[in-house]
Amino acid sequence: MKTLQLEFYKIRRRNVWLSMFAMLGIQLLWGLWAMRNPKDWELASGWMSLLYSLSVLDGLMMPTIMSLLASRLADIEHKGNTYKQLKTLRPAACLYQAKALCGTIILIVLLALQAAFFILYGYCLGYEGNPDLHHYLLSYGLKFASCLSLFLLQLLLSMLFANQMISLVIGLGGSMIALLVMFVAHYSFLPWGGILSSTLVGMDWDKTSRIITYFYREYSPIETAAVVCIFVWVVVFYAAGHFLFTRREA
């Protein structure tokens, strides 16, 4: 617990929260612009369209945001060459767990703020009814797991390599991969496609009426497997990071 508290103490003046809020701010600005002046049919399926749009947005942005978060948390140790001191005071496993938990808490706050803002915005726009609590909770749960897998992958890279460009480039590359996945499928077994796999809402665009119909997706066995794969990635990246960091000599 002390080690976790110190993680938050250490990121003072590193603008970690500010950079996360800046990323969230970009999403909010996009939301304010893209969802303005909804038509009647958009208001009717507003809550479903919101879930769909957020998944697309997060699918594109989260790989980069997670690489930024992991990099901000890890590079303070590389810059000051602190691991060799910390490892004489705490077991390496404890240091890794504290770092992972710190990032996880920031991620939870980030997703909670995003959900709160967009739901509030939905009400302001006059979306009909209330958000489907079951689908929203499930969607955010899966999104959290998917973002967590990306964060743990990035943390692994950021803690192992002093040069943070490696993890940042992989994070940006992940966003590109997510964009490509979006064009070809509704699911992916790659870690960067996890958010798309867990999009609970599908859409159908009618060319003639130019109306989009949203619906809750029926998951085929392979799509279900892709969702399960998100949790596999979480376990794999956590275990790999834990193993590599604890085995690494200072």
Place this chain on the structure above:
Amino acid sequence: MQMAVQNLIETHNLTKRYGKALSVNTLNMKVPPGAVYGFLGPNGAGKSTTLKMILGLVRPSAGAITLFGSPMDEKNRIRLLTDTGSLIESPSYYGHLSGEENLHIIQTLKGCTKSDVDEVLKIVRLTDAKNKLVGHYSLGMKQRLGLAAALLGFPKLLILDEPTNGLDPAGIQEMRELICSLPSEYGITVVVSSHLLSEIDQMADHVGIIRRGELVYQNTLESLHAHAKEQLALRVSNMTIAADLLRQEGIETQQEEGWLLLPMLEDALAAKLIRNIMEQNISLYRVEQRETSLEDIFLTLTGKESSL
């Protein structure tokens, strides 16, 4: 009956291998309590690797480490290191935090008090700069902060790897004085590594000399000084007969590069022996008084490539 003094650090055949390269080879180090143990060796001799193994930062390929009388393993490592402070290679710090905030982190991890932070800041003379961001510190100040972090909680054992690196002459002098005072003022045993003999000579009372991963000398500094003996060197026409004559007088000699080396003698005895040699029709070309300096011994032990 005299009780055997328990060494604070003991290594038993400690070995570290990186691929085919042997960085530390069957090293048996013994650090007695209350000592300033100078760990001396040329660059790349294996000093840092040895110290890192003692701190559990590097896994030994073979051998064992005993700390405070207990064999160290992965399970008890952190517990044993609770009473240890360290400064390895370069100081560790968070540049975006102030000096005091940096020490607060170590204080929390070590579980010591805020007054300890104030005291170590005072000892390393950083009290006035405690609110300044460490990123804006000079190298010497960072080094002092590193020492303050190591001193926090006033551990029983302090391991310092080349602590004077990057310090100006005044800073080096200050660091030396501080290290020398630690055993008497705070009861701290210090292991300090350096590649500079003069530095160890001024700080340590025990010395271990490492060369290519092997501990080639370990004893008190006094004992090392005793090796720095004076000799008489004779250059004569017949070394064999001269050596026999000296042996008959109970003087053991060595022959080296055409010189006959014998221990320092009283003036009267030296005159008598020289007379005896000359009476045997042996020509005496030269008589020299030679001194084996500490530097010579160090170079002999570590090889000529070592820096002093």
